[in-house]
Amino acid sequence: MVIGLLLGIILSGFSRAPEKKTPVYKYYTAVTVQRDDTLWGIAQEHITEEYSSMNKYMKEICELNNMRTDAVYYGQKLMIPYYSHVKKG
Secondary structure, three states, X not given: OHHHHHHHHHHHHHHOOOOOOOOOEEEEEEEEOOOOOOHHHHHHHHOOOOOOXXXXXXXXXXXXXXXXXXXXXXXXXXXXXXXXXXXXO
């Protein structure tokens, strides 16, 4: 009886359909720095849950834009990465 119960529990785990994960796509958007903007503030507006930390996200933005520091300037154009579940064109 115990063996039958254990076998039933084991087999019931195999009968479930695997979870389907929604694909995630990486995109880039252009942002123009406005007065009083900071990289932290810009990153905070665009970060998505796929990034493990704000610091890593900001580091990626700096690398993408060939920035040596996190200083941004009024009128500067930045490429900002983000993820979406929506596939675009």
